[in-house]
Each structure stands twice: as C-alpha cells, then as structure tokens.
Amino acid sequence: MQQLLLGLSIGSIYALFAIGFTLVFGVLDRLNLAHPSVFAVSAFIGIELVEVAGLSIWLTLPIVAAVGGVLGVVIERVAFRPLKNRPDAHFAGLISSIALAGMFIALLQWRYGPNTRRFPAESFPTTTYSILGAQVTVLQVAILLISVLLMVALTLLVARSRLGRGMRAIAENPTAAKVLGINVDRVTVTTFAISSALGAVAGALFAMNVNSAQLGMGTAIELKGLAVIIVGGMGSLPGALVGGLLLGLAEVFAVQYVGSSWRDLVAFGLLFLILLVRPQGLFGARKVREV
Amino acid sequence: MRTSLFTMSAAAGALALTLTACGSDGGSDGSNAALVGEGSGDSCVIDAEVPVGAALSLTGAAASYGESQRNGLELAAKELNAKDGVTYDLTVEDDQTDPKQGISVFEGFVNDGASVIIGPTLSNTAFQAQPIAQEESVPVLAISNTADGITEQGDYIFRDSLTESQVIPQTVTTAIEEYDLEDVVVMYSNDDAFTESGYEVMSSALEDSDTEVTDTLTFSTTDTDFRALLTEAKTSNPDAIFVSGLIEAAIPLVTQARELGIDVPIIGGNGFNNPQLMADAGDAAEGVVVGAAWNSASDNPQNADFLEAYEKEYDSQPDQFAAQAYTGMMLIDTAVRSGCSAERDAIKEGLGSISEVESVLGTISINDDRDAEHEAVVQVVKDGEFTVLK
Numbered sequence: 001m002q003q004l005l006l007g008l009s010i011g012s013i014y015a016l017f018a019i020g021f022t023l024v025f026g027v028l029d030r031l032n033l034a035h036p037s038v039f040a041v042s043a044f045i046g047i048e049l050v051e052v053a054g055l056s057i058w059l060t061l062p063i064v065a066a067v068g069g070v071l072g073v074v075i076e077r078v079a080f081r082p083l084k085n086r087p088d089a090h091f092a093g094l095i096s097s098i099a100l101a102g103m104f105i106a107l108l109q110w111r112y113g114p115n116t117r118r119f120p121a122e123s124f125p126t127t128t129y130s131i132l133g134a135q136v137t138v139l140q141v142a143i144l145l146i147s148v149l150l151m152v153a154l155t156l157l158v159a160r161s162r163l164g165r166g167m168r169a170i171a172e173n174p175t176a177a178k179v180l181g182i183n184v185d186r187v188t189v190t191t192f193a194i195s196s197a198l199g200a201v202a203g204a205l206f207a208m209n210v211n212s213a214q215l216g217m218g219t220a221i222e223l224k225g226l227a228v229i230i231v232g233g234m235g236s237l238p239g240a241l242v243g244g245l246l247l248g249l250a251e252v253f254a255v256q257y258v259g260s261s262w263r264d265l266v267a268f269g270l271l272f273l274i275l276l277v278r279p280q281g282l283f284g285a286r287k288v289r290e291v
Numbered sequence: 292m293r294t295s296l297f298t299m300s301a302a303a304g305a306l307a308l309t310l311t312a313c314g315s316d317g318g319s320d321g322s323n324a325a326l327v328g329e330g331s332g333d334s335c336v337i338d339a340e341v342p343v344g345a346a347l348s349l350t351g352a353a354a355s356y357g358e359s360q361r362n363g364l365e366l367a368a369k370e371l372n373a374k375d376g377v378t379y380d381l382t383v384e385d386d387q388t389d390p391k392q393g394i395s396v397f398e399g400f401v402n403d404g405a406s407v408i409i410g411p412t413l414s415n416t417a418f419q420a421q422p423i424a425q426e427e428s429v430p431v432l433a434i435s436n437t438a439d440g441i442t443e444q445g446d447y448i449f450r451d452s453l454t455e456s457q458v459i460p461q462t463v464t465t466a467i468e469e470y471d472l473e474d475v476v477v478m479y480s481n482d483d484a485f486t487e488s489g490y491e492v493m494s495s496a497l498e499d500s501d502t503e504v505t506d507t508l509t510f511s512t513t514d515t516d517f518r519a520l521l522t523e524a525k526t527s528n529p530d531a532i533f534v535s536g537l538i539e540a541a542i543p544l545v546t547q548a549r550e551l552g553i554d555v556p557i558i559g560g561n562g563f564n565n566p567q568l569m570a571d572a573g574d575a576a577e578g579v580v581v582g583a584a585w586n587s588a589s590d591n592p593q594n595a596d597f598l599e600a601y602e603k604e605y606d607s608q609p610d611q612f613a614a615q616a617y618t619g620m621m622l623i624d625t626a627v628r629s630g631c632s633a634e635r636d637a638i639k640e641g642l643g644s645i646s647e648v649e650s651v652l653g654t655i656s657i658n659d660d661r662d663a664e665h666e667a668v669v670q671v672v673k674d675g676e677f678t679v680l681k
Contacts (some may be wrong), residue, residue, distance in 0.1 A: 002551075006518045049586055114354025116539050121573045128550065136553050210515040211546040211569070216352065218514040250520035260508040260520055261481065 002134035011248020012147035018228035020198035037101035037217030042200030043207035068200020076192035114274020231282020335631035344400030351388025363616030393420035414438035462582030479535035489535035489560035
C-alpha cells in the first residue's frame with residue numbers, strides 16, 4: 001500500500017514533466033532538450049521566492065509556472081526560432097536546446113553555487129496521515145492533485161479552445177495551418193510557454209517532494225521523461241500521463257519485489273517490452289507514410 | 292587572404308611552441324635552482340614562488356566538496372604567504388568531477404612545472420589522474436580520497452585524509468555498542484567508487500560483529516527519492532540503518548526516513564560529514580551518527596585558530612573537506628621547509644618523513660604506506676550540531 005502511494009506520487013511528477021516535454025514534440029515536432037533545465041531552474045527560483053521573499057507555497061507555484069512560461073518563450077526565441085527555416089531544423093533545434101540548457105545550468109551555478117538547496121522546513125505542512133497503514137504527507141496528496149488538475153486543464157485546452165485548435169492544426173500540417181490563417185509563430189511560442197510552465201511546476205513539486213534541489217536534477221529525470229513519452233506514444237498527452245504513472249509504479253515495485261539494484265533495469269526493461277508489443281506506444285497512432 | 296591566414300597560424304603555432312618550451316624548462320626536469328633555499332625549518336628562505344597545483348571538483352556532482360576544499364587551500368596559502376621565507380603560488384583548476392578532465396588538469400600541472408599537486412577531489416578521478424604525476428615523478432597529496440589503494444599507485448602519491456577503512460570500523464563498533472544494535476539495514480549508492488568502498492568496509496565491520504544485516508539496498512548517486520527504498524527497509528524493522536552515500540543523497544534520505552516514521556539511528560559514512568546536513572535536514576538530522584577524520588569541536592589551538600579564521604574569511608562554518616585541505620597545504624609547507632627545497636623530490640622526501648605534526652586534524656603522521664595516521668572521531672547530531680558520541 002505504501003509503495004503504491006509512493007509510485008503514484010513520484011509517477012505523477014514524471015507525468016507532469018513528460019506532458020510538457022511531449023506537448024512540444026507532438027504539436028511542433030521538435031524535441032526541446034532545454035526542458036530538463038527548466039525543471040531545475042524553477043526549483044531554485046521557487047526556493048528563492050519562499051526563502052527570501054517569504055511567499056507561501058500556494059503563491060509560489062503560480063509564479064514559478066509564470067517564470068517557466070517566460071523561460072519557454074526564451075527557449076523558443078533563442079534555440080528554435082532562428083533555426084526554423086533550415087532544412088535540418090529538427091536536429092539543429094535539438095542541439096541548440098542542449099546548448100541553451102547548459103547555459104541555464106551554468107547561470108544557476110553562478111547564482112546559487114554547487115550546493116543542494118531545499119525549501120525551508122516550515123514552508124509546507126508536514127502533517128502525515130496514515131491510510132491503511134501507509135504514511136502519506138499532505139504534500140504528496142497535493143502533488144497528486146495539482147498534477148492531475150494541470151493535466152486535465154491542458155487536455156481541455158487542447159481539445160476545446162481556439163488555441164488548442166490551432167495547435168492541433170499545426171500538428172497536422174504547419175503549412176496548411178498557415179494557409180488557413182492560423183498565426184503559426186504565436187501558437188508555437190505559446191506551446192513552448194505552456195510546456196515549460198508545466199515543467200517548472202513539476203520541478204518545484206519534485207524539489208518539495210524530495211526536500212532537495214540540485215543542479216543536475218533535470219538530467220536525472222530527462223531520460224525518464226523521454227522514456228515516458230515514447231512509451232506513452234509520442235505527442236500523446238494521456239499517453240504521457242499513463243506512461244509516467246507506470247514508470248513510477250514500476251520503480252517502486254521493482255525495489256520491493258526484485259531488489260533495489262535492479263530497479264532501473266526492471267523499469268526500463270518494462271518500457272522496452274511495451275514497445276515490442278506496441279511499437280507506436282500505448283496511446284500513439286500508427287504513423288502511415290504518405291507517398 | 293589565404294596566404295596571410297596561413298602565415299598567421301604558422302606564426303601563432305611557432306609562438307605557442309616557444310611558450311610551451313619556456314614553460315617546460317621551469318622545473319619538469321626538477322632542477323630549478325631557485326626552488327632550493329637556504330636555512331631550515333622556520334628560517335628557511337626560498338627565493339622563487341613555489342608552484343602548487345590543485346585539481347578540485349568545482350563543478351559537477353562533487354562541486355560542493357571542491358568548493359570547501361578550495362576555501363581551505365586558499366586560506367592556508369594566504370596564511371603561509373603572510374609568513375616570511377617561503378611563498379606559494381597556488382593554482383586551483385576544475386576537474387569538473389570528471390576523470391578525463393582530471394587527467395588533463397594533472398598533465399597541465401606536470402608540464403607547467405608544479406612542485407607538488409593537490410587532489411583530485413574524488414577517488415574515482417584520483418585513480419585515473421594520479422598515475423600521470425607518478426610517471427613524471429611529481430609528488431601528489433590527496434586531501435579527500437578515502438578509497439583503498441590510492442597511495443598504492445606509486446611512491447609519489449601521499450594523502451592526509453583518513454581512509455574509510457580507518458574511520459568506518461570505529462564508527463560501526465561505537466554505534467553498535469552505544470545503541471545495542473541487533474538487526475540493521477545497509478543502504479549505499481553502488482555507482483561511485485567512494486561510496487562503494489565505504490560500503491565494503493562498513494559491511495565487513497558489521498560481519499565482524501554480532502549484528503545481523505537483514506537487508507542491503509542500493510541506489511544511484513543521482514537519486515533523490517528514497518521513499519521506496521526506505522519503505523522496503525522499514526519492513527524488516529531494523530534497529531538502525533547504515534548508509535554509505537554522498538551528502539546530496541544524505542539530506543533527502545534522512546528527511547524522508549523521518550517522514551516515513553523511521554526513528555532509528557541512521558549511521559553514515561564520510562559523505563554525511565557536512566554541516567549542510569543539519570542546515571538542510573533540520574530536525575530530521577537529529578540522531579544521525581557520522582564517523583569523521585576531523586573533530587570540528589576539538590579545542591586544540593590549531594583547530595581553534597582555523598575555525599576562527601575560516602569563519603572570518605568565508606562567513607560560514609568549515610567542513611571536514613576544508614579542514615583536510617587546509618591541513619594539506621600546511622603539511623606541504625612542513626615538507627618544503629624540512630629540506631628547505633621545493634624541488635619535486637625534496638617535497639616527496641619531506642612528505643614521507645612527516646611525523647607527529649600538530650594540525651587542525653590532530654597529531655598527524657604519514658606512515659610507510661604514505662597514508663595519514665591520526666585519531667578519528669565518532670559524532671552524533673544533537674541539537675543541530677555534531678557532538679562527540681560517547
């Protein structure tokens with residue numbers, strides 16, 4: 001029971017991180033490898049807001065999301081837009097986003113030094129509930145709720161809003177979308193902003209959850225995020241949700257039933273297995289090549 | 292245009308060659324007369340500045356240790372240079388917590404004529420980089436490597452940091468006695484040479500006792516979420532949890548253990564030995580037991596002066612890494628002054644003959660294996676501070 005709750009809580013953070021990741025990929029067909037650095041930057045900024053400005057967690061999270069949004073705009077403007085008309089735009093963007101991520105982390109180290117940081121102890125209620133013999137903190141429940149809420153909101157946004165229609169049109173065919181009068185540049189930059197805002201919230205929640213923020217925290221979750229979006233089906237939002245939860249659960253149950261040394265082997269092995277059975281991912285549509 | 296570019300690069304190449312040549316006759320053959328002084332001990336006077344290179348992890352996973360070490364070295368160099376006779380030209384380079392980078396930093400120091408090299412921060416990197424200095428007969432003083440086999444790499448390799456096998460058995464025995472431990476769980480990160488070797492010593496010390504290890508759990512150096520592991524550890528209801536991990540893991544691990552209701556003592560290796568533990572884990576750190584090579588509470592005069600000077604210089608408390616780095620620089624000074632020469636072989640001789648020197652770490656000697664010997668201390672966190680256990 002304890003492990004189940006742990007898996008859900010860590011899995012929901014993986015999912016939140018992966019959903020931002022997969023959004024840009026699904027809509028714009030770009031892999032933004034600066035996303036993991038947003039995860040780290042936002043955690044440090046969140047800590048700064050609570051520690052120095054004395055803001056409450058509830059006020060901090062929306063601000064962190066906003067900062068993430070701004071970072072998303074920066075990423076799009078600096079790493080992707082200047083390269084968009086190149087024939088190798090996918091690959092060039094991938095590399096320039098890695099470069100930008102390196103710069104973000106270097107700035108972070110210049111500002112905060114190499115030490116780990118954390119949210120002040122009193123910034124969050126530490127009340128622990130006992131559910132069927134399992135210990136759950138208010139924080140873990142909050143993380144689960146916030147993650148689910150954001151994911152539902154995003155799904156609705158994509159499915160219902162004008163912006164969402166624009167995104168889907170671009171995902172289908174950017175040139176046609178432009179012909180139809182959709183402002184492709186604006187939708188693109190908004191997609192980056194939303195994506196990074198989600199990554200930022202995930203970063204802050206992760207730092208709260210483990211009581212520690214480190215410069216390398218984005219790198220540690222990067223591979224997991226990629227695995228989740230591939231298993232979920234590239235660009236599929238519900239896929240990223242299910243994939244994230246699945247990975248979280250696989251990790252904790254691997255510890256319990258197989259042994260801690262084998263955790264990553266089991267978790268990633270499971271992902272390979274899923275891809276063997278369902279190469280397009282859990283929720284991905286099989287791509288048909290048009291001639 | 293093409294011709295002029297070619298000419299320019301040829302000229303630049305020639306210039307670079309000349310510079311390298313200039314740099315390398317500064318002492319790579321170990322015969323720079325200016326490095327030999329007159330007098331002995333306190334009255335020793337050496338005209339040239341003594342070039343000391345330090346390879347530390349200033350960025351990357353071990354950066355928090357590297358920063359402490361740099362502070363310790365720079366403080367010591369400043370104090371030494373304020374004294375008459377010998378001045379040190381300390382160059383600190385970043386090994387980026389990467390063995391490959393460590394090798395090139397070492398090569399740089401060897402070629403630039405460093406009299407002695409300090410570092411690198413992690414044992415991992417040390418195993419790769421130190422042989423470079425050994426081959427060129429440049430003495431190396433390791434100031435934080437605790438893995439076995441570091442000084443076995445060659446007769447030019449020394450260290451002033453106690454090994455895991457010197458500190459951990461004492462920690463284990465003291466903890467078992469003090470808390471009357473019967474069943475324990477061991478956790479360690481198995482992807483790092485330092486924590487792995489810490490685990491091996493820990494595990495053999497536990498084997499030698501009557502205490503039973505009911506479960507051994509592994510994690511990775513980059514992990515921060517330990518709840519699944521701790522929940523697993525909790526199922527066997529241990530009397531204590533032994534952990535070999537770095538400080539980056541220690542803080543979340545300790546906090547999450549307390550949050551899951553694990554109230555038993557947590558006994559850490561050298562990685563836990565950092566004031567950041569109390570600063571960041573807060574109340575959760577209470578009752579954590581750590582073996583250490585440096586007793587921060589020790590009131591020997593060297594230590595008291597060090598604490599005061601460090602606090603004044605950096606406005607924060609030093610940790611063991613800073614203390615060992617500071618001591619390292621002081622030991623080099625002792626070695627240089629003993630023969631009143633900063634030539635490489637003279638420093639090697641000097642370091643090898645260090646015996647019963649009073650230092651921040653206590654009374655320190657270098658033994659025949661070129662390892663440091665001095666008393667270790669077992670500490671427990673009490674009211675937010677390291678205090679001596681027992």
